[in-house]
Amino acid sequence: MKIDASKEKSVVVVIVEGDLDASNAPDLRAKFEELIGQGENQYVIDLSGVPFMDSSGIAALVNLFKRVRIGAGDVKLCGLQEEVKKVFELTRLNRVFDIFDTCAEAAASF
Amino acid sequence: MDIDNRLVIDSRLEEIARARDWLAERVSQAMLSRETVGDLKLALTEALSNVICHSYDSEPGHQIILSLFVDDKALTLTIRDFGRPFDASLYQMPDLDKLQEGGYGVFLIQSLMDQVRYDTSSGVGTTLTLVKQRDRQRSKKPGNYSASP
Numbered sequence: 001m002k003i004d005a006s007k008e009k010s011v012v013v014v015i016v017e018g019d020l021d022a023s024n025a026p027d028l029r030a031k032f033e034e035l036i037g038q039g040e041n042q043y044v045i046d047l048s049g050v051p052f053m054d055s056s057g058i059a060a061l062v063n064l065f066k067r068v069r070i071g072a073g074d075v076k077l078c079g080l081q082e083e084v085k086k087v088f089e090l091t092r093l094n095r096v097f098d099i100f101d102t103c104a105e106a107a108a109s110f
Numbered sequence: 111m112d113i114d115n116r117l118v119i120d121s122r123l124e125e126i127a128r129a130r131d132w133l134a135e136r137v138s139q140a141m142l143s144r145e146t147v148g149d150l151k152l153a154l155t156e157a158l159s160n161v162i163c164h165s166y167d168s169e170p171g172h173q174i175i176l177s178l179f180v181d182d183k184a185l186t187l188t189i190r191d192f193g194r195p196f197d198a199s200l201y202q203m204p205d206l207d208k209l210q211e212g213g214y215g216v217f218l219i220q221s222l223m224d225q226v227r228y229d230t231s232s233g234v235g236t237t238l239t240l241v242k243q244r245d246r247q248r249s250k251k252p253g254n255y256s257a258s259p
Contacts, residue, residue: 019127019130021123021126021127021155021159022123022126022159022162022163023123023124023127052130052148052151052152052155054152054156054159054215054218055156055159055212055214055215055218056159058211059211059212059214062209062210062211063211065209066209066211082145082148083144083145083148083152086145086148087152087218090217090218090221090222091204091206091214091217091218092206092207096209
């Protein structure tokens with residue numbers, strides 16, 4: 001799995017590529033931890049390069065969401081592939097996260 | 111065409127990707143929809159994560175035996191471990207109206223599969239059997255499963 005983060009205006013765009021499961025979800029958590037430590041609280045998570053995600057990936061995203069919402073921040077998701085979208089639908093987390101087709105739309109929604 | 115296969119992996123999270131690849135490769139001959147293959151891969155992943163983290167307490171060096179049987183009606187995947195037996199009676203469904211980080215693994219397995227059976231009758235470990243009917247509309251509600259003590 002590859003993780004890249006860049007800042008566009010006040011929004012941090014995190015691009016994740018590759019399968020996301022319990023073997024590498026801690027890496028994503030560590031990246032989020034680093035960004036939160038830098039005071040970032042507005043995130044777009046680009047999942048267009050993630051063909052597979054399990055509940056460990058969900059847990060990492062929910063953890064980030066809970067933490068940034070305390071400080072009036074937000075987490076928006078974009079580019080979900082069908083298999084990943086299904087996980088959000090089954091867990092009803094599609095009602096919690098704002099999910100966009102494109103990252104441009106997600107970034108513009110802040 | 112029937113498919114009958116077996117894979118043995120070690121109790122390490124890094125092995126789960128290999129198991130997913132094995133499953134996808136084996137069922138590629140079975141003419142399944144992309145969604146069905148995705149459901150199987152996710153259920154397998156969640157099941158193996160639970161075995162490694164809970165049955166084996168994340169300790170490497172223990173065997174997990176996967177068996178796959180496919181015929182014209184269904185796919186049957188069994189996951190045999192020799193760790194702490196899974197007590198299905200203690201499992202609680204996540205409250206989907208509350209925002210929670212964990213507890214989705216078993217729920218996802220049950221939601222994605224047509225039958226889920228936990229068998230601990232051997233006295234050592236658990237045999238988890240997952241059955242997915244071949245690409246037809248499912249009628250089972252999420253959360254139904256059976257357990258053999």
